[in-house]
Amino acid sequence: MSTKKFMYLNRRSSFGTVYALESLEVVLIAAAFEQDVSLAFIDDGVYQIVEGQNTDGIGMKNFSKTYHALGDYEINKLYVSAESLEERGLTEEDLMPLVYEDEDDDWEEKPSVKIVSNAELSKIMSEQDVCLSF
Amino acid sequence: MKISIQINEGPYQHQASDTAYQFAKAAIEKGHEIFRVFFYHDGVNNASRFTVPPQDDRNVVNQWADLDIKDAEGNPELVVCVAAALRRGMLDESEASKNGVDMNNIHPAFRISGLGQLIEAGIQSDRLVVFGD
């Protein structure tokens, strides 16, 4: 099977709608297909990977920990819009420290999250073959 | 060209399914192939054979069925995500019996399958277009 570049475009926060959860479910399945996978977090999508989510008070499943598993599935290109973070008063330190082990570099632990400008995001998007919006 | 479609919203609540249908119809009329239509999120509700709209309105479910989107072996390529379907009460015969539910509601022009079918549609098709909210 040929390799294509897939981007998952996440623009909504985690619990108000089901899109974040069901997007994550697709990404986990996608890992088995050995395609080139990128995730983009834009607008309120940045809240999907904010540290310290606690759903005890709303009776819904807290799936934020699942993002930590992405590195084990070699999904390690998580692009976060710098402008979207800034607009929301957030910085990189507010995000979960998501990492992967780089098999090409003696399994060194490296960050999966990359903060990128809109201009960089534009370039990354233009390289994609498939873009799935959630 | 081989084109696939992802639909994220249910019928009547949102225009997504109507737009996707008009798009698919136009693509087929222009000689393109609709490889697969994948129904995800509330989009799974487009597959309910219990849908009964008023007589003066379109029947979104039957419209999709009438497009007759199938693979070479005659299997439906209107594919409903199993995980999204089950949590929304959309079951075919096999899922109903597996889960001890006494009824099934998937229209025969559709089939239930896994999320891998969406990824595969992205790999196999020249284009994948998403219709959502």
Next chain:
Amino acid sequence: MLHTVNKSSFERNSLQSCLNTIDDTSVILLIEDGVISAAKNNNSSMIADLATQGRVYALKGDVEARGISSKLADNIKLVDYAGFVDLVVEHGTAVSWV
């Protein structure tokens, strides 16, 4: 690339987000409530430059359904569903700003 936007810019920021990341060669197709941005209104300046470059399309059926055919902003190109298909074919990867 082809970017589709289906939200009014008065309701959601989908169009703005699209504009923030669009590259120099991509085009925008306004569909569903996205066509409200194709009308002459206080938000028209958002896409005026791109429209001048001939890079903004709007879905004719959606424009007509919303009664804004006579109020279109300058340089918006109308397409029918067949034209939508052509845009998908010609412009490569489709990105939906839902």
